[in-house]
Amino acid sequence: MATKRQERYWKQLDRNIDKAIKNNFSDSFMSNAKWLRLMHNLVENIHLFNHIQFKKVQSKEVGILRFDETTMYGFDYWRNGIEGNNSLGGWIIWKEIEYLNFPKEFLDEKSKVHYQDLEKIKEVINSIGQFLLETDENSIKIIAYR
Helix, strand or coil, X not given: CCCHHHHHHHHHHHHHHHHHHHHHCCCECCCHHHHHHHHHHHHHCCCCCCCEEEEECCCCCEEEECCCCCCCECCCEECCEEECCXXXXXXXXXXXXXXXXXXXXXXXXXXXXXXXXXHHHHHHHHHHCCCEEEECCCEEEEECEC
């Protein structure tokens, strides 16, 4: 059971997210249900998704989602967001994600270069449903707002 203070916090956060969306975007391409289908499939195919970048609508900073084979629905992510499994820390509510980006090439913490197979990633994404994608030879980006 949430306290009144917690309820006020979540309501204010929701208002701030809605305001950022309204002030910066005219179109929305994702829903909680669509995010959840996407996350289920990302976790099921985690061996393909080695590096997932995200950007929140209220920030200029790009973070990294941290999923692995132990990631579970109801523990690490829920119907409305993700808990803590990201480089920016804290909760991420689905509607505050502006985009997800899957780069072909990325560096790990030790500056070692790694690669992701963009064709296989695109196949998984397309098998889930229709998404607004921006693609080139270096990355695939799922757009939530424009």
